Amino acid sequence: MPFRLSTRGHYAVLVMYELAKAGGAYSSLQDISTSWSLSQGYLEQIVRPLREAGLVEGKRGFGGGYALARDASEITVGEIVRTVEGPVVPVQCVADDLHPERCPDDCRAKSVWQKVGEAIDNVLDSITLGDLIREENQDAASSKGDRSCDE
Amino acid sequence: MPFRLSTRGHYAVLVMYELAKAGGAYSSLQDISTSWSLSQGYLEQIVRPLREAGLVEGKRGFGGGYALARDASEITVGEIVRTVEGPVVPVQCVADDLHPERCPDDCRAKSVWQKVGEAIDNVLDSITLGDLIREENQDAASSKGDRSCDE
DNA sequence: CGCTAATCCTATTATTATGATAGGATTATT
């Protein structure tokens, strides 16, 4: 419904998370896609901008794959999401510094959408891949056995 | 791109804003749609849930239209957006308390999306229609002449 | 050297969500 993240950003964070867990080693998209039952071709399209932005490094050929280009603690979720999906702009007029178009409502509530965008960016930029890994380790330590996805 | 608000929510806020400006008087969707060059039929679909949720009251027949059911200072942007678009859930698994489905990433970054959702709701719930009107009055008082949409 | 496993690249297609249209039924005012 409103303010949805598409699977591009969702999957991008997952892939980066997996690369972070692998440390410096190269992980292939084939491994990641099969282990999560996702389309490898689709992941390739998603990883491409991450490579072009310098967040990951690709290594071709046998034994190749992708690895983080920086330390996991130096990569925020915000960088990942914005790299694959573009800037966070809840409604068009907030972004139209370069392409000013008339908004359908003459920007009546522009201040609201600006604040929303900033709030989203603040959250996304405050969390690094390192934080996510640390969080998972704590979860594993503090709870025994399987935990369902939604509780 | 990511975290976009669709025109449903955007237009809903516009309509509510116009009703707020009209005070207690009934405004017809025909007037609003023609003055903003929007589709009247589309606005009707959007206003319907607002009426069913008790945010506006419709009056049929000649001289009819819609009016706010409460004072503008008692209606938040968050209420409006959630009423026409549903709850703010950036990714599915955050919402799946009732319909638990396996997320494609096993909720690896669920905490992130939850925080994003809460941040959005906080902003939206902190702003009322009354605030928006007051804001516009201040803008009008503090600046002379026309102002473009994007500066 | 040839085989294989991987990235890398481009184009096309399928699916879904969004945005909008169409046509009418009902209600109240003039």
Next chain:
DNA sequence: AATAATCCTATCATAATAATAGGATTAGCG
């Protein structure tokens, strides 16, 4: 009675999303 409005349902058009297909390139390994 005429009109102006809400109210209701169904359908359609468009765009964005998600995925597929097919290949070209590169690197390791026997």
